[in-house]
Amino acid sequence: MTNFRKLTAVALASALLGGTSYATYEHFGKPDTISTWVSNATPFIKARLDGAASAKADAPAAGAPAAMIPADFSFASKKATAAVVHIKSTLKPERTVSQMQIPDEFRDLFGGRNPFGQQAPEGKMEKPQATGSGVIINPDGYIVTNNHVIQGAETLEVTLxxxxxxxxxxxxSDPNTDIALIKIEAKNLPALSFGNSENVEVGQWVLAVGNPYNLTSTVTAGIVSAKGRSINILGENAKAPIESFIQTDAAVNPGNSGGALVDLNGNLIGINTAIASQTGSFAGYSFAVPSSIAHKVVEDISKYGSVQRGYLGVGISEVDAAKVKSFDLKVDRGVRVENFADQSAAKEAGIKIGDVITKIDNHDIAGVPQLQEAVAQHKPSDKVNVTVNRDGVEKVLSVTLKGISEPSVADRSSSAVMEQLGVELKDLTNQQKKEYGIGSGAQVTAINAGKIRQGTDMEEGFVITKIDKTPVANAREAVKMLQGKKGGVMIEGLYPGNDEVQYFAIGL
Known part of the structure; x- marks a missing residue:
């Protein structure tokens, strides 16, 4: 279950411990640890045990010896560990095509025989497991975690x-931010409040709390190393990934995914999500989804059932020295508008190609991650003030954000059966039909909570070509066909790059 992705010379590992993999423990010499001592010659933040406030130490007089005072993390640790949970995901069995059995009600669809050519072995198949972390954000049992912690889970078990x-x-869940919301039936639970990640400063002390390697309630300390990091880890599973991570040097390892990143007052400022490593274990860098993004996602999910996200509708690139020189830009920070999407909110508001966006609602925009984070906090129809630099002249334009317009994608919210199945579909392009060697079909673009996830091992990218032996023309036709089904349904299709026909049986 642990995923690895490249970040220049190192691999990015989603901090999730696979149930079929086991941590290898080795004996090391005493490692270099983050010092818990700071000199009062430099102002520092110390969390009081009563949590009432933070204090700064006064600098000593010139020439006086510098006293060493410990930075106390105990208040934030006690507060956070009480609200961080252990999550065990039981995944669907790892089944090969030859192992899959066809339910009796579907056998006559294949002439009474197993279409895979072999009889599945007797006995119960072992189900793999994976573990991660989560944070209680509401006393009534609402827990925020990472999408990759719960993705593909048949059952979830939470240990407080x-x-x-x-x-x-x-x-x-929201693959675009790797955030998910789950719930347990419990009351009066200890919960963490969302802090304001926008006020977090580089160099500030933070704590990471989670369950690395199944070691429950583990606390590590570090500082914020950077903000607004984009590490290109979400692109494979997301349509419009939003990455503006908080980077820290607090130790985070497999199993920490979905755990809390808190400040010294115990406020939730991020959800630990990934590490940069050559080995899959902590090597000095960890990344957390900022609370400004996580809070918006879970709030939308709890209110609307899905994320309501507004978009500017622009193609952008980071401003750097080469662009400043090439386009004779008058600013050296921000993002340059390169093109527009169809029905672009930015274009309708008067923004032009070549404009450099420098602020959103008076918040400075240094690069693409900051722009994504600022806009991601808004929903369609919200108005934002966008400051652009156009040929050296600064302009402030009011933009009414829009949602993504995808007329070729079947809207699962408009169809009860698609909600029940938990899938999203889109039409195939002519080029895709040619590449796959088929005349028609509908492609699965997302698999959410529902019967497909619970009862099959279908993966995103699967192309549905037939439903109960009837050819599928496109996404809209597939939805229409499924809406009228009752009882057993057989879905037939293939995966791009694999000519072998696959079958999935579900019940409606």
């Missing part, structure tokens, strides 16, 4: 800090 265990259900 007090060792009580509950079954959890998925309320919703």
């Amino acid at each position: 800090a007090d060792k009580h265990t509950y079954k959890a259900k998925v309320i919703g």
Whole structure:
């Protein structure tokens, strides 16, 4: 279950411990640790145990010896560990095509025989498991975690800090930010409040709390190393990935995914998501989704069932020295508008190609991640003030954000059966039909909580060519066909690059 992705010379590993993989423990010499001592010659932040406030130490008089005072993390640790949970995901069995059995009600669709050529072995197949972390954000049992912690899960088991265990259900998830919301049936739970990640400063002390390698309630300390990091880890599973990570040097390892990043007052400022490593273990860099993004996602999911995200509708690139010289730009920070999407909100508001966006609602925009983070906090129809530099002249334009317009994608919210199945579909392009060697079909672009995830091992990218032996013309036709189905349904199709026909049986 642990995924690895390249970040220049190192691999990015989603901090999720696979149930079929086991941590290897080795004996090391005493490692270099983050010092818990700071000199009062430099102002520092110390969390009081009563949590009432933070204090700064006064600098000593010139020439006086510098006293060493410990930075106390105990208040934030106690507060955070009480609200951080352990999540165990039981995944669908790892089945090969030859192992899959066809239910009796579908056998006559294939002439009474197993279409895969072999009889599946007797006995119960072992189900792999994976573990991660989560954060209680509401006393009534709402928990925020990473999408990759719960993705593909058949069942979820949550263990609290007090060792009580509950079954959890998925309320919703957002692959674009790798954030998910789950719920357990419990009351009066300890919960963390969302802090304001926009006020977090580079160099500030933070704590990472989670369950690395199944070591529950583990706290590590570090500082914020950078903000607004884009590490290109979400692109494979997301249509419009939003990456503006908080980078820290707090130790985070497999199993920490979905855990809390808190400030010294115990406020939730991020959800730990990934590490940069050559080995899959911590090597000095960890990344968290900022609370400004996570809070918006879970709030939308709880209110609307899905994320309501507004878009400017622009293609952009980072301003650098080469662009300043090439386009004779008058500013050296921001993002340059390169093109527009269809029905672009930015274009309708008067923004032009070549404009450099420098601020959103008076917040400075240094690069693409900052722009994504600023806009991601808004929903369609929200108005934002966009400051652009156009040939050295600064202009402030009011933009009414729009949602993504995808007329070729079947809208699952408009179809009860698509909600039940938990899938999203889109039409195939002519080029795709030619590449796949088929005349028609509908491609699965997302698999959410629903019967497809629970009862099959279908993966995103699968192309549906037939439903109960009837050819599928496009996404809209597939939805229409499924809407009228009752009982057993056989879905037939293939994966791009593989000519072998695959079959998935579901019940409606």
